[in-house]
Amino acid sequence: MTKILLLGGTGDALRIARQLTSVDVYSLAGLGKVPDDLPCSVRVGGFGGSEGMARYIADEEIGLVIDATHPYAAQISANAVNAARHAGVPCWVLRRPAWQPRAGDDWRMIDGWDELTMALAPFRRPLFTLGREPLSHLDEIPPHQFWLVRCLDSHEDTERARIIAARGPFTLEGERALFALQHVDVVVSKNSGGSATEAKLEVARERRLPVVMLRRPSLPAADREFESVAELLDALHLSR
Structure with a gap:
Protein backbone atom coordinates (compact mmCIF):
# COMPACT_ATOMS: atom_id res chain seq x y z
CA MET A 1 0.00 0.00 0.00
CA THR A 2 1.24 3.47 -0.90
CA LYS A 3 2.31 5.44 2.16
CA ILE A 4 0.89 8.96 2.16
CA LEU A 5 2.26 12.17 3.62
CA LEU A 6 -0.65 14.58 4.07
CA LEU A 7 0.25 18.23 4.71
CA GLY A 8 -2.64 19.77 6.58
CA GLY A 9 -3.85 22.23 9.16
CA THR A 10 -7.22 22.96 7.55
CA GLY A 11 -10.69 21.51 8.03
CA ASP A 12 -10.48 19.95 4.57
CA ALA A 13 -7.20 18.28 5.46
CA LEU A 14 -8.73 16.84 8.62
CA ARG A 15 -11.52 15.28 6.55
CA ILE A 16 -8.90 13.61 4.37
CA ALA A 17 -6.86 12.51 7.39
CA ARG A 18 -9.88 10.66 8.77
CA GLN A 19 -9.85 8.49 5.63
CA LEU A 20 -6.17 7.51 5.88
CA THR A 21 -4.68 4.36 7.37
CA SER A 22 -2.21 3.53 10.11
CA VAL A 23 0.74 3.59 7.67
CA ASP A 24 0.04 7.18 6.58
CA VAL A 25 1.26 10.44 8.16
CA TYR A 26 -0.67 13.65 8.79
CA SER A 27 1.75 16.57 9.13
CA LEU A 28 0.95 19.82 10.97
CA ALA A 29 3.01 22.94 11.50
CA GLY A 30 2.08 22.87 15.20
CA LEU A 31 -0.28 25.83 15.21
CA GLY A 32 -3.64 25.15 16.81
CA LYS A 33 -5.07 21.97 18.25
CA VAL A 34 -3.40 18.67 17.36
CA PRO A 35 -6.00 15.92 16.74
CA ASP A 36 -5.61 12.73 18.76
CA ASP A 37 -8.38 10.62 17.22
CA LEU A 38 -7.07 9.93 13.72
CA PRO A 39 -6.38 6.49 12.19
CA CYS A 40 -3.03 7.71 10.85
CA SER A 41 0.14 8.97 12.53
CA VAL A 42 0.40 12.70 13.31
CA ARG A 43 3.64 14.60 12.82
CA VAL A 44 4.05 18.12 14.24
CA GLY A 45 6.71 20.59 13.14
CA GLY A 46 8.59 21.74 10.07
CA PHE A 47 10.83 19.76 7.74
CA GLY A 48 13.65 22.21 7.14
CA GLY A 49 12.60 23.43 3.71
CA SER A 50 12.10 21.41 0.56
CA GLU A 51 15.40 19.56 1.00
CA GLY A 52 14.44 18.46 4.49
CA MET A 53 11.03 17.34 3.25
CA ALA A 54 12.64 15.40 0.41
CA ARG A 55 14.85 13.59 2.92
CA TYR A 56 11.84 12.80 5.07
CA ILE A 57 9.96 11.42 2.05
CA ALA A 58 12.90 9.17 1.20
CA ASP A 59 13.62 8.07 4.79
CA GLU A 60 9.97 7.28 5.53
CA GLU A 61 9.37 5.65 2.12
CA ILE A 62 6.52 7.99 1.30
CA GLY A 63 4.84 7.13 -2.00
CA LEU A 64 2.46 10.10 -2.35
CA VAL A 65 2.44 13.66 -1.01
CA ILE A 66 -0.92 15.40 -0.61
CA ASP A 67 -0.89 19.15 0.01
CA ALA A 68 -4.13 20.20 1.71
CA THR A 69 -2.73 23.28 3.42
CA HIS A 70 -4.31 26.74 3.36
CA PRO A 71 -4.45 28.45 -0.07
CA TYR A 72 -2.15 31.17 1.33
CA ALA A 73 0.49 28.74 2.65
CA ALA A 74 2.59 29.46 -0.43
CA GLN A 75 5.95 28.39 0.99
CA ILE A 76 4.90 24.96 2.22
CA SER A 77 3.05 24.35 -1.05
CA ALA A 78 6.15 25.20 -3.06
CA ASN A 79 8.27 23.01 -0.78
CA ALA A 80 5.86 20.10 -1.22
CA VAL A 81 5.99 20.21 -5.02
CA ASN A 82 9.77 20.59 -5.10
CA ALA A 83 10.40 17.91 -2.46
CA ALA A 84 8.11 15.39 -4.14
CA ARG A 85 9.74 16.04 -7.49
CA HIS A 86 13.22 15.62 -5.99
CA ALA A 87 12.18 12.40 -4.25
CA GLY A 88 10.52 11.04 -7.37
CA VAL A 89 7.01 10.69 -5.96
CA PRO A 90 3.74 12.34 -7.10
CA CYS A 91 2.31 15.39 -5.39
CA TRP A 92 -1.43 15.99 -5.28
CA VAL A 93 -2.87 19.33 -4.23
CA LEU A 94 -6.29 20.31 -2.91
CA ARG A 95 -6.99 23.86 -4.06
CA ARG A 96 -10.53 24.88 -3.32
CA PRO A 97 -11.92 27.51 -5.68
CA ALA A 98 -11.59 31.13 -4.67
CA TRP A 99 -14.65 33.17 -3.78
CA GLN A 100 -16.02 35.31 -6.58
CA PRO A 101 -17.66 38.73 -6.10
CA ARG A 102 -21.42 38.85 -6.57
CA ALA A 103 -23.86 41.59 -7.41
CA GLY A 104 -23.73 44.25 -4.73
CA ASP A 105 -20.22 43.38 -3.56
CA ASP A 106 -17.59 46.08 -3.09
CA ARG A 215 -5.20 38.26 -3.50
CA ARG A 216 -4.13 34.64 -3.52
CA PRO A 217 -0.43 33.93 -4.01
CA SER A 218 0.84 32.17 -7.11
CA LEU A 219 1.40 28.47 -6.44
CA PRO A 220 3.44 25.91 -8.40
CA ALA A 221 1.69 23.28 -10.50
CA ALA A 222 1.40 19.84 -8.93
CA ASP A 223 0.98 16.43 -10.56
CA ARG A 224 -2.76 16.47 -9.86
CA GLU A 225 -4.99 19.23 -8.56
CA PHE A 226 -8.42 18.83 -6.98
CA GLU A 227 -11.11 21.38 -6.14
CA SER A 228 -12.95 19.33 -3.51
CA VAL A 229 -12.24 16.79 -0.79
CA ALA A 230 -14.71 14.36 -2.34
CA GLU A 231 -12.94 14.50 -5.70
CA LEU A 232 -9.56 13.88 -4.08
CA LEU A 233 -10.81 11.01 -1.93
CA ASP A 234 -12.39 9.32 -4.94
CA ALA A 235 -9.06 9.45 -6.76
CA LEU A 236 -7.24 8.22 -3.65
CA HIS A 237 -9.51 5.22 -3.20
CA LEU A 238 -9.05 4.29 -6.85
CA SER A 239 -5.25 4.58 -6.59
CA ARG A 240 -5.03 2.35 -3.53
Missing part, protein backbone atom coordinates in the same frame (compact mmCIF):
# COMPACT_ATOMS: atom_id res chain seq x y z
CA TRP A 107 -14.27 44.22 -3.12
CA ARG A 108 -11.02 46.15 -2.99
CA MET A 109 -8.13 43.88 -4.00
CA ILE A 110 -4.71 44.24 -2.39
CA ASP A 111 -1.38 42.40 -2.48
CA GLY A 112 0.20 43.17 0.88
CA TRP A 113 0.20 45.05 4.17
CA ASP A 114 1.21 48.45 2.77
CA GLU A 115 -1.70 48.41 0.33
CA LEU A 116 -3.96 47.20 3.13
CA THR A 117 -3.04 50.15 5.33
CA MET A 118 -3.91 52.60 2.58
CA ALA A 119 -7.17 50.83 1.74
CA LEU A 120 -8.30 50.98 5.39
CA ALA A 121 -7.50 54.66 5.90
CA PRO A 122 -11.13 55.89 5.48
CA PHE A 123 -12.60 53.39 7.97
CA ARG A 124 -12.96 53.24 11.74
CA ARG A 125 -13.99 49.69 12.75
CA PRO A 126 -12.30 47.06 10.54
CA LEU A 127 -12.82 43.34 11.11
CA PHE A 128 -9.60 41.46 10.34
CA THR A 129 -9.89 37.81 9.29
CA LEU A 130 -6.32 37.39 8.02
CA GLY A 131 -5.01 35.09 10.73
CA ARG A 132 -2.30 36.22 13.13
CA GLU A 133 -0.56 38.84 10.96
CA PRO A 134 -2.49 41.84 12.38
CA LEU A 135 -1.25 40.94 15.88
CA SER A 136 2.24 42.13 14.91
CA HIS A 137 0.82 45.52 13.86
CA LEU A 138 -1.25 46.43 16.93
CA ASP A 139 1.10 49.30 17.74
CA GLU A 140 0.45 50.79 14.29
CA ILE A 141 -3.30 51.30 14.64
CA PRO A 142 -4.23 54.80 13.41
CA PRO A 143 -5.74 57.10 16.06
CA HIS A 144 -9.19 57.06 14.46
CA GLN A 145 -9.46 53.24 14.26
CA PHE A 146 -10.44 50.39 16.58
CA TRP A 147 -9.55 46.94 15.28
CA LEU A 148 -11.46 43.70 15.70
CA VAL A 149 -9.05 40.83 14.98
CA ARG A 150 -10.32 37.27 14.66
CA CYS A 151 -7.70 34.54 14.55
CA LEU A 152 -6.76 31.21 16.14
CA ASP A 153 -4.29 32.75 18.57
CA SER A 154 -5.22 33.90 22.06
CA HIS A 155 -4.04 37.45 22.71
CA GLU A 156 -4.90 40.13 25.23
CA ASP A 157 -7.11 42.97 24.08
CA THR A 158 -5.61 46.44 23.91
CA GLU A 159 -7.16 49.88 24.27
CA ARG A 160 -7.44 50.03 20.49
CA ALA A 161 -8.13 46.43 19.55
CA ARG A 162 -10.21 43.43 20.53
CA ILE A 163 -8.82 39.98 19.76
CA ILE A 164 -11.25 37.10 19.21
CA ALA A 165 -9.73 33.62 19.29
CA ALA A 166 -12.10 31.53 17.19
CA ARG A 167 -12.14 28.82 14.56
CA GLY A 168 -14.81 28.39 11.87
CA PRO A 169 -17.23 27.43 10.61
CA PHE A 170 -19.10 30.65 11.36
CA THR A 171 -22.86 30.93 10.97
CA LEU A 172 -24.73 33.69 9.18
CA GLU A 173 -26.63 34.54 12.37
CA GLY A 174 -23.43 34.71 14.39
CA GLU A 175 -21.74 36.97 11.87
CA ARG A 176 -24.74 39.28 11.74
CA ALA A 177 -24.65 39.64 15.51
CA LEU A 178 -20.89 40.27 15.52
CA PHE A 179 -21.07 42.96 12.83
CA ALA A 180 -23.92 44.74 14.62
CA LEU A 181 -22.41 44.55 18.09
CA GLN A 182 -18.95 45.70 17.01
CA HIS A 183 -20.15 48.30 14.47
CA VAL A 184 -17.94 46.80 11.76
CA ASP A 185 -17.60 49.14 8.77
CA VAL A 186 -15.14 47.16 6.61
CA VAL A 187 -14.03 43.50 6.37
CA VAL A 188 -10.44 42.44 5.74
CA SER A 189 -10.13 38.92 4.34
CA LYS A 190 -8.06 36.40 2.48
CA ASN A 191 -9.80 34.79 -0.48
CA SER A 192 -9.78 31.39 1.20
CA GLY A 193 -12.76 29.90 -0.59
CA GLY A 194 -14.99 27.25 0.94
CA SER A 195 -18.09 27.63 3.08
CA ALA A 196 -16.64 27.65 6.61
CA THR A 197 -15.92 31.40 6.71
CA GLU A 198 -18.00 32.68 3.79
CA ALA A 199 -20.83 34.03 5.97
CA LYS A 200 -18.86 37.23 6.66
CA LEU A 201 -19.04 38.04 2.95
CA GLU A 202 -22.81 37.57 2.92
CA VAL A 203 -23.19 39.90 5.90
CA ALA A 204 -20.92 42.49 4.28
CA ARG A 205 -23.14 42.25 1.19
CA GLU A 206 -26.31 42.66 3.27
CA ARG A 207 -24.90 45.69 5.08
CA ARG A 208 -23.29 47.11 1.92
CA LEU A 209 -19.87 47.14 3.50
CA PRO A 210 -16.63 47.02 1.50
CA VAL A 211 -14.33 44.01 1.68
CA VAL A 212 -10.58 44.53 1.46
CA MET A 213 -9.48 41.23 -0.11
CA LEU A 214 -5.93 39.91 -0.16
Whole structure:
Protein backbone atom coordinates (compact mmCIF):
# COMPACT_ATOMS: atom_id res chain seq x y z
CA MET A 1 0.00 0.00 0.00
CA THR A 2 1.24 3.47 -0.90
CA LYS A 3 2.31 5.44 2.16
CA ILE A 4 0.89 8.96 2.16
CA LEU A 5 2.26 12.17 3.62
CA LEU A 6 -0.65 14.58 4.07
CA LEU A 7 0.25 18.23 4.71
CA GLY A 8 -2.64 19.77 6.58
CA GLY A 9 -3.85 22.23 9.16
CA THR A 10 -7.22 22.96 7.55
CA GLY A 11 -10.69 21.51 8.03
CA ASP A 12 -10.48 19.95 4.57
CA ALA A 13 -7.20 18.28 5.46
CA LEU A 14 -8.73 16.84 8.62
CA ARG A 15 -11.52 15.28 6.55
CA ILE A 16 -8.90 13.61 4.37
CA ALA A 17 -6.86 12.51 7.39
CA ARG A 18 -9.88 10.66 8.77
CA GLN A 19 -9.85 8.49 5.63
CA LEU A 20 -6.17 7.51 5.88
CA THR A 21 -4.68 4.36 7.37
CA SER A 22 -2.21 3.53 10.11
CA VAL A 23 0.74 3.59 7.67
CA ASP A 24 0.04 7.18 6.58
CA VAL A 25 1.26 10.44 8.16
CA TYR A 26 -0.67 13.65 8.79
CA SER A 27 1.75 16.57 9.13
CA LEU A 28 0.95 19.82 10.97
CA ALA A 29 3.01 22.94 11.50
CA GLY A 30 2.08 22.87 15.20
CA LEU A 31 -0.28 25.83 15.21
CA GLY A 32 -3.64 25.15 16.81
CA LYS A 33 -5.07 21.97 18.25
CA VAL A 34 -3.40 18.67 17.36
CA PRO A 35 -6.00 15.92 16.74
CA ASP A 36 -5.61 12.73 18.76
CA ASP A 37 -8.38 10.62 17.22
CA LEU A 38 -7.07 9.93 13.72
CA PRO A 39 -6.38 6.49 12.19
CA CYS A 40 -3.03 7.71 10.85
CA SER A 41 0.14 8.97 12.53
CA VAL A 42 0.40 12.70 13.31
CA ARG A 43 3.64 14.60 12.82
CA VAL A 44 4.05 18.12 14.24
CA GLY A 45 6.71 20.59 13.14
CA GLY A 46 8.59 21.74 10.07
CA PHE A 47 10.83 19.76 7.74
CA GLY A 48 13.65 22.21 7.14
CA GLY A 49 12.60 23.43 3.71
CA SER A 50 12.10 21.41 0.56
CA GLU A 51 15.40 19.56 1.00
CA GLY A 52 14.44 18.46 4.49
CA MET A 53 11.03 17.34 3.25
CA ALA A 54 12.64 15.40 0.41
CA ARG A 55 14.85 13.59 2.92
CA TYR A 56 11.84 12.80 5.07
CA ILE A 57 9.96 11.42 2.05
CA ALA A 58 12.90 9.17 1.20
CA ASP A 59 13.62 8.07 4.79
CA GLU A 60 9.97 7.28 5.53
CA GLU A 61 9.37 5.65 2.12
CA ILE A 62 6.52 7.99 1.30
CA GLY A 63 4.84 7.13 -2.00
CA LEU A 64 2.46 10.10 -2.35
CA VAL A 65 2.44 13.66 -1.01
CA ILE A 66 -0.92 15.40 -0.61
CA ASP A 67 -0.89 19.15 0.01
CA ALA A 68 -4.13 20.20 1.71
CA THR A 69 -2.73 23.28 3.42
CA HIS A 70 -4.31 26.74 3.36
CA PRO A 71 -4.45 28.45 -0.07
CA TYR A 72 -2.15 31.17 1.33
CA ALA A 73 0.49 28.74 2.65
CA ALA A 74 2.59 29.46 -0.43
CA GLN A 75 5.95 28.39 0.99
CA ILE A 76 4.90 24.96 2.22
CA SER A 77 3.05 24.35 -1.05
CA ALA A 78 6.15 25.20 -3.06
CA ASN A 79 8.27 23.01 -0.78
CA ALA A 80 5.86 20.10 -1.22
CA VAL A 81 5.99 20.21 -5.02
CA ASN A 82 9.77 20.59 -5.10
CA ALA A 83 10.40 17.91 -2.46
CA ALA A 84 8.11 15.39 -4.14
CA ARG A 85 9.74 16.04 -7.49
CA HIS A 86 13.22 15.62 -5.99
CA ALA A 87 12.18 12.40 -4.25
CA GLY A 88 10.52 11.04 -7.37
CA VAL A 89 7.01 10.69 -5.96
CA PRO A 90 3.74 12.34 -7.10
CA CYS A 91 2.31 15.39 -5.39
CA TRP A 92 -1.43 15.99 -5.28
CA VAL A 93 -2.87 19.33 -4.23
CA LEU A 94 -6.29 20.31 -2.91
CA ARG A 95 -6.99 23.86 -4.06
CA ARG A 96 -10.53 24.88 -3.32
CA PRO A 97 -11.92 27.51 -5.68
CA ALA A 98 -11.59 31.13 -4.67
CA TRP A 99 -14.65 33.17 -3.78
CA GLN A 100 -16.02 35.31 -6.58
CA PRO A 101 -17.66 38.73 -6.10
CA ARG A 102 -21.42 38.85 -6.57
CA ALA A 103 -23.86 41.59 -7.41
CA GLY A 104 -23.73 44.25 -4.73
CA ASP A 105 -20.22 43.38 -3.56
CA ASP A 106 -17.59 46.08 -3.09
CA TRP A 107 -14.27 44.22 -3.12
CA ARG A 108 -11.02 46.15 -2.99
CA MET A 109 -8.13 43.88 -4.00
CA ILE A 110 -4.71 44.24 -2.39
CA ASP A 111 -1.38 42.40 -2.48
CA GLY A 112 0.20 43.17 0.88
CA TRP A 113 0.20 45.05 4.17
CA ASP A 114 1.21 48.45 2.77
CA GLU A 115 -1.70 48.41 0.33
CA LEU A 116 -3.96 47.20 3.13
CA THR A 117 -3.04 50.15 5.33
CA MET A 118 -3.91 52.60 2.58
CA ALA A 119 -7.17 50.83 1.74
CA LEU A 120 -8.30 50.98 5.39
CA ALA A 121 -7.50 54.66 5.90
CA PRO A 122 -11.13 55.89 5.48
CA PHE A 123 -12.60 53.39 7.97
CA ARG A 124 -12.96 53.24 11.74
CA ARG A 125 -13.99 49.69 12.75
CA PRO A 126 -12.30 47.06 10.54
CA LEU A 127 -12.82 43.34 11.11
CA PHE A 128 -9.60 41.46 10.34
CA THR A 129 -9.89 37.81 9.29
CA LEU A 130 -6.32 37.39 8.02
CA GLY A 131 -5.01 35.09 10.73
CA ARG A 132 -2.30 36.22 13.13
CA GLU A 133 -0.56 38.84 10.96
CA PRO A 134 -2.49 41.84 12.38
CA LEU A 135 -1.25 40.94 15.88
CA SER A 136 2.24 42.13 14.91
CA HIS A 137 0.82 45.52 13.86
CA LEU A 138 -1.25 46.43 16.93
CA ASP A 139 1.10 49.30 17.74
CA GLU A 140 0.45 50.79 14.29
CA ILE A 141 -3.30 51.30 14.64
CA PRO A 142 -4.23 54.80 13.41
CA PRO A 143 -5.74 57.10 16.06
CA HIS A 144 -9.19 57.06 14.46
CA GLN A 145 -9.46 53.24 14.26
CA PHE A 146 -10.44 50.39 16.58
CA TRP A 147 -9.55 46.94 15.28
CA LEU A 148 -11.46 43.70 15.70
CA VAL A 149 -9.05 40.83 14.98
CA ARG A 150 -10.32 37.27 14.66
CA CYS A 151 -7.70 34.54 14.55
CA LEU A 152 -6.76 31.21 16.14
CA ASP A 153 -4.29 32.75 18.57
CA SER A 154 -5.22 33.90 22.06
CA HIS A 155 -4.04 37.45 22.71
CA GLU A 156 -4.90 40.13 25.23
CA ASP A 157 -7.11 42.97 24.08
CA THR A 158 -5.61 46.44 23.91
CA GLU A 159 -7.16 49.88 24.27
CA ARG A 160 -7.44 50.03 20.49
CA ALA A 161 -8.13 46.43 19.55
CA ARG A 162 -10.21 43.43 20.53
CA ILE A 163 -8.82 39.98 19.76
CA ILE A 164 -11.25 37.10 19.21
CA ALA A 165 -9.73 33.62 19.29
CA ALA A 166 -12.10 31.53 17.19
CA ARG A 167 -12.14 28.82 14.56
CA GLY A 168 -14.81 28.39 11.87
CA PRO A 169 -17.23 27.43 10.61
CA PHE A 170 -19.10 30.65 11.36
CA THR A 171 -22.86 30.93 10.97
CA LEU A 172 -24.73 33.69 9.18
CA GLU A 173 -26.63 34.54 12.37
CA GLY A 174 -23.43 34.71 14.39
CA GLU A 175 -21.74 36.97 11.87
CA ARG A 176 -24.74 39.28 11.74
CA ALA A 177 -24.65 39.64 15.51
CA LEU A 178 -20.89 40.27 15.52
CA PHE A 179 -21.07 42.96 12.83
CA ALA A 180 -23.92 44.74 14.62
CA LEU A 181 -22.41 44.55 18.09
CA GLN A 182 -18.95 45.70 17.01
CA HIS A 183 -20.15 48.30 14.47
CA VAL A 184 -17.94 46.80 11.76
CA ASP A 185 -17.60 49.14 8.77
CA VAL A 186 -15.14 47.16 6.61
CA VAL A 187 -14.03 43.50 6.37
CA VAL A 188 -10.44 42.44 5.74
CA SER A 189 -10.13 38.92 4.34
CA LYS A 190 -8.06 36.40 2.48
CA ASN A 191 -9.80 34.79 -0.48
CA SER A 192 -9.78 31.39 1.20
CA GLY A 193 -12.76 29.90 -0.59
CA GLY A 194 -14.99 27.25 0.94
CA SER A 195 -18.09 27.63 3.08
CA ALA A 196 -16.64 27.65 6.61
CA THR A 197 -15.92 31.40 6.71
CA GLU A 198 -18.00 32.68 3.79
CA ALA A 199 -20.83 34.03 5.97
CA LYS A 200 -18.86 37.23 6.66
CA LEU A 201 -19.04 38.04 2.95
CA GLU A 202 -22.81 37.57 2.92
CA VAL A 203 -23.19 39.90 5.90
CA ALA A 204 -20.92 42.49 4.28
CA ARG A 205 -23.14 42.25 1.19
CA GLU A 206 -26.31 42.66 3.27
CA ARG A 207 -24.90 45.69 5.08
CA ARG A 208 -23.29 47.11 1.92
CA LEU A 209 -19.87 47.14 3.50
CA PRO A 210 -16.63 47.02 1.50
CA VAL A 211 -14.33 44.01 1.68
CA VAL A 212 -10.58 44.53 1.46
CA MET A 213 -9.48 41.23 -0.11
CA LEU A 214 -5.93 39.91 -0.16
CA ARG A 215 -5.20 38.26 -3.50
CA ARG A 216 -4.13 34.64 -3.52
CA PRO A 217 -0.43 33.93 -4.01
CA SER A 218 0.84 32.17 -7.11
CA LEU A 219 1.40 28.47 -6.44
CA PRO A 220 3.44 25.91 -8.40
CA ALA A 221 1.69 23.28 -10.50
CA ALA A 222 1.40 19.84 -8.93
CA ASP A 223 0.98 16.43 -10.56
CA ARG A 224 -2.76 16.47 -9.86
CA GLU A 225 -4.99 19.23 -8.56
CA PHE A 226 -8.42 18.83 -6.98
CA GLU A 227 -11.11 21.38 -6.14
CA SER A 228 -12.95 19.33 -3.51
CA VAL A 229 -12.24 16.79 -0.79
CA ALA A 230 -14.71 14.36 -2.34
CA GLU A 231 -12.94 14.50 -5.70
CA LEU A 232 -9.56 13.88 -4.08
CA LEU A 233 -10.81 11.01 -1.93
CA ASP A 234 -12.39 9.32 -4.94
CA ALA A 235 -9.06 9.45 -6.76
CA LEU A 236 -7.24 8.22 -3.65
CA HIS A 237 -9.51 5.22 -3.20
CA LEU A 238 -9.05 4.29 -6.85
CA SER A 239 -5.25 4.58 -6.59
CA ARG A 240 -5.03 2.35 -3.53
